[in-house]
Amino acid sequence: MRESDVPGLLRLVGTVFAEFGCVLRAELDEPHLLDPGRFFRPGGGEFWVTPPFGPILGTVAVKLHRGGAAELKCLYVHPGCRGAGWGRALTELALAHARRAGRRRIVLWSDTRFLAAHALYRRLGFEQAGLRPLHDSNRSWEYGFSRRL
Numbered sequence: 669m670r671e672s673d674v675p676g677l678l679r680l681v682g683t684v685f686a687e688f689g690c691v692l693r694a695e696l697d698e699p700h701l702l703d704p705g706r707f708f709r710p711g712g713g714e715f716w717v718t719p720p721f722g723p724i725l726g727t728v729a730v731k732l733h734r735g736g737a738a739e740l741k742c743l744y745v746h747p748g749c750r751g752a753g754w755g756r757a758l759t760e761l762a763l764a765h766a767r768r769a770g771r772r773r774i775v776l777w778s779d780t781r782f783l784a785a786h787a788l789y790r791r792l793g794f795e796q797a798g799l800r801p802l803h804d805s806n807r808s809w810e811y812g813f814s815r816r817l
Contacts, residue, residue, distance in 0.1 A: 669704050669715040676724035677701060677717060684744050688781040690806040697804040701742070704729065708741075712769050715742065716761060718754070725749045728758035730765050730774075738766035738817070740776040743785060755788050763792075767817045774817055777810040789813045 669677075681701060682692040692698065700707035704715035708729050715729040726749060729742040740762050745754045766774050777800065778785050786796070798812030 669717050671703075671705070673717050673724060674702065674704075677704070677727060680724050680727065680746060681742075681744055683746065685806070687747055688779070690781075690808070693805045697802075697806070704742075707731075714765055716758065718758065726754045726758050728762045730762045730769075732766070732769055732771065736771060736773070738769065738771035738774040740766075740774055743776075743778075750784065755785065756792070759788065759792055763817060772817055773814060775812065775814040777812055780809045780811055786811065786813075 678692065678694060678701060681698070685692045694701045708715045708731055711732045711734070713729065713731045716727065717724045718726045725746040727742050727744045728740065731739040731741055733739060740759065743755060743758060745758070763774060776789070776794070778789070779802075780799075790796070792815070794813040794815045796811055796813050800810055800812065802808040802810055
């Protein structure tokens with residue numbers, strides 16, 4: 669992820685949000701999208717975009733927390749690319765990174781509207797546990813998921 673990728677990242681996430689009747693307000697609700705490297709890389713996390721050059725069609729990130737936990741974040745795939753294995757490949761990239769960092773468990777929170785993502789997480793061995801309000805501009809709620817690495 670390069671700083672020059674941020675406009676393309678915001679376009680992709682805005683497209684995904686609009687698909688679900690939401691509006692991306694990065695400054696208010698998703699400030700980590702404005703400087704992903706600074707948010708995710710300290711402590712060994714990472715943020716990936718695909719493809720590496722050209723329009724961004726998919727993203728995923730891992731945040732490594734103190735105490736051994738990893739958090740999968742920002743799995744977004746352009747609607748026109750879904751069903752081709754991009755979500756699985758990006759998620760597996762994030763899982764491998766967390767494993768290499770010595771993490772034994774990974775958690776994630778996903779908007780309750782992202783049903784296809786929830787199905788993917790279950791296929792990859794995640795168990796759903798928890799529900800929380802996000803207190804964002806879109807009045808979102810999120811399901812929690814976790815799995816052993």
